[in-house]
Amino acid sequence: MINALQQMAQDNKTTAEMLRYMIIDSKIEQQIDLMKNFAEAFDVTLGEVTAIAAWWHDETAELNDNDINAYMSPLVQDWLKSNTSPQSS
Secondary structure: OHHHHHHHHHOOOOHHHHHHHHHHHOOOOOHHHHHHHHHHHOOOOHHHHHHHHHEOOOOOOOEOHHHHHHHHHHHHHHHHHHOOOOOOO
């Protein structure tokens, strides 16, 4: 799961798309499990991913797709920056 999330980030998938993948395709429905996977994949703390608890794939929760993407994309972008090999000049 961790590798799949990291690959999705490298493929420019949004946080909402990654979360839907975990919920719908991988059948992970416990929000704590979603948070743990996301935190491990992007080397952040559970505290940094608490916004996931306010989002759900059918948009019945407090945060919608745009909201969760706005909250979480900086974490994903930081991970991408720190895990991209520097290109030689």
